[in-house]
Amino acid sequence: MAPHTEQLTRPAVQLRGLTRSFDGRTVLDGIDLDIPAGQFTALLGHSGSGKSTLLRAVAGLDHEVAGSGQLSAPERVSVVFQDSRLLPWRRVLDNVLLGLDGKEAVRKGREALAEVGLEGRERAWPNELSGGEAQRAALARSLVREPELLLADEPFGALDALTRIRMHGLLRELWERHRPSVLLVTHDVDEAIVLADRVLVLERGRIGLDLTIDRDAHARGEYRGRLLAALGVTEDVR
Amino acid sequence: MTATAVSTAPALPETDHRVRRRRSLAPGKRVPAARLVGPALLVVLWAVASAAGALDPGAIPAPWTVLDTGAHLWTDGTLPDDILTSLQRAGTGFVIGLTAGVVLALASGLSRTGEALIDGTVNLNRAIPTLGLIPLFILWLGIGETFKIAIIAIVVYIPIYLNTHAALSGIDSRFVELAEVQGLSRVRFIRQIVVPGALPGFFVGLRLGVTGSWLGLVVLEQINATSGLGYMMFQAQNYGQTDVILVGLVVYGIFGLVSDSTVRIIERRVLSWRRTLSN
Numbered sequence: 199m200a201p202h203t204e205q206l207t208r209p210a211v212q213l214r215g216l217t218r219s220f221d222g223r224t225v226l227d228g229i230d231l232d233i234p235a236g237q238f239t240a241l242l243g244h245s246g247s248g249k250s251t252l253l254r255a256v257a258g259l260d261h262e263v264a265g266s267g268q269l270s271a272p273e274r275v276s277v278v279f280q281d282s283r284l285l286p287w288r289r290v291l292d293n294v295l296l297g298l299d300g301k302e303a304v305r306k307g308r309e310a311l312a313e314v315g316l317e318g319r320e321r322a323w324p325n326e327l328s329g330g331e332a333q334r335a336a337l338a339r340s341l342v343r344e345p346e347l348l349l350a351d352e353p354f355g356a357l358d359a360l361t362r363i364r365m366h367g368l369l370r371e372l373w374e375r376h377r378p379s380v381l382l383v384t385h386d387v388d389e390a391i392v393l394a395d396r397v398l399v400l401e402r403g404r405i406g407l408d409l410t411i412d413r414d415a416h417a418r419g420e421y422r423g424r425l426l427a428a429l430g431v432t433e434d435v436r
Numbered sequence: 437m438t439a440t441a442v443s444t445a446p447a448l449p450e451t452d453h454r455v456r457r458r459r460s461l462a463p464g465k466r467v468p469a470a471r472l473v474g475p476a477l478l479v480v481l482w483a484v485a486s487a488a489g490a491l492d493p494g495a496i497p498a499p500w501t502v503l504d505t506g507a508h509l510w511t512d513g514t515l516p517d518d519i520l521t522s523l524q525r526a527g528t529g530f531v532i533g534l535t536a537g538v539v540l541a542l543a544s545g546l547s548r549t550g551e552a553l554i555d556g557t558v559n560l561n562r563a564i565p566t567l568g569l570i571p572l573f574i575l576w577l578g579i580g581e582t583f584k585i586a587i588i589a590i591v592v593y594i595p596i597y598l599n600t601h602a603a604l605s606g607i608d609s610r611f612v613e614l615a616e617v618q619g620l621s622r623v624r625f626i627r628q629i630v631v632p633g634a635l636p637g638f639f640v641g642l643r644l645g646v647t648g649s650w651l652g653l654v655v656l657e658q659i660n661a662t663s664g665l666g667y668m669m670f671q672a673q674n675y676g677q678t679d680v681i682l683v684g685l686v687v688y689g690i691f692g693l694v695s696d697s698t699v700r701i702i703e704r705r706v707l708s709w710r711r712t713l714s715n
Contacts, residue, residue: 257617259613259617276617277617279610279613283610283614285611285614285628285629285632285633286709287633287707287709288628288632296615296618296628297615297619297620323709324709325709
């Protein structure tokens with residue numbers, strides 16, 4: 199097989215028998231998962247279901263966590279956290295450029311800020327931004343490195359409902375333009391359906407449901423019902 | 437309002453219609469230079485009491501006498517020399533203490549080995565009153581300048597070390613994670629995250645250190661010195677010259693105020709990102 203075709207077909211993220219445990223309690227129990235390049239995947243689960251553990255494992259942030267299994271992820275990975283995690287002592291542009299330098303990086307940083315609608319705020323301090331603006335700056339920081347894989351750990355969890363809707367639109371738009379593979383961890387079923395092409399439900403350390411979302415279909419309600427059922431939530435229908 | 441309206445609507449007390457403003461619990465707006473009001477009032481009281489003859493000039497000379505003596509000592513006496521000597525001692529000791537405090541805090545805050553070696557030792561040093569080391573230091577270093585500078589350096593390095601070290605070990609672990617995600621090298625991590633994050637703590641230590649250097653100086657110059665402000669005051673005590681003692685105190689006070697304000701101005705500039713918080 200020619201190298202470039204192999205790259206095309208090889209999934210961006212590949213997990214084989216991934217196991218992680220804390221103090222003898224198994225959180226991830228032999229997970230097998232392929233995320234194709236460019237796919238927008240959402241990972242749903244209750245709090246404590248291990249979804250953050252999975253994301254941190256893929257991000258390579260789980261030092262000193264006991265576990266086994268195989269994991270391959272791309273070279274360029276960016277992470278968006280629930281909090282914007284901007285350094286309060288660096289101006290917005292300098293936060294976006296954290297870890298990069300050179301004129302080219304500055305140009306890209308400005309571009310990324312413009313893309314998330316923060317043009318003109320380059321010199322602002324993070325303290326001066328609203329919650330939504332700060333999270334947009336964090337998105338710009340992850341974009342500027344042109345990631346092959348974008349990991350997002352409940353990135354909109356701390357935002358108000360209206361801001362969250364706007365951020366959904368922005369994230370989807372950015373993904374369509376740059377096409378990184380995305381793994382979005384969330385506990386919001388509707389957010390997962392709105393954003394992702396594929397929704398996984400993590401349950402007791404295993405993937406309980408793997409659902410492909412047909413974005414053209416008008417079956418949102420059905421997806422919602424199936425996902426909620428997989429999460430063990432029953433809705434009162436009046 | 438018509439009579440019919442009054443009869444149909446139940447009469448409500450006036451206050452229900454108005455929006456009553458809550459009493460503010462904040463102390464209110466800041467007055468510029470408000471800090472100077474207290475000291476200025478004290479000086480005025482002192483002057484009035486002296487003019488009225490309510491103060492014994494032998495115990496507390498009038499403010500103008502002190503100014504007179506100060507001017508006289510400045511032009512005809514040894515005041516400029518004494519000030520210079522004192523400044524040199526305090527300055528040299530301060531710079532050595534500052535360097536030692538920062539270097540030790542970095543070494544102990546950034547590596548476990550450093551922490552094991554340094555932190556306990558510094559805390560042991562802190563438990564011993566530094567001024568209690570004077571007799572030993574005189575025996576070791578002689579009664580010259582070296583031991584004075586050494587004592588001042590010790591007085592200065594301890595608060596700088598403690599506060600900087602606390603700030604370094606208190607760096608938010610979320611920022612450490614961010615640095616890992618962004619692929620920062622260790623050097624960059626220290627330069628861009630650890631050091632700026634520890635600066636607020638460092639400045640607390642710096643201000644304590646500056647005050648400490650003057651404190652150490654006063655004690656040292658009154659015990660073992662043949663020059664300097666403290667020596668001048670000590671001599672004045674022997675001859676009952678309260679005005680000279682007051683001149684010395686005023687100079688010490690000015691030094692303390694100026695150095696503290698300088699540190700504060702630097703702090704405000706360096707930590708300008710924090711200003712948005714307090715506004």
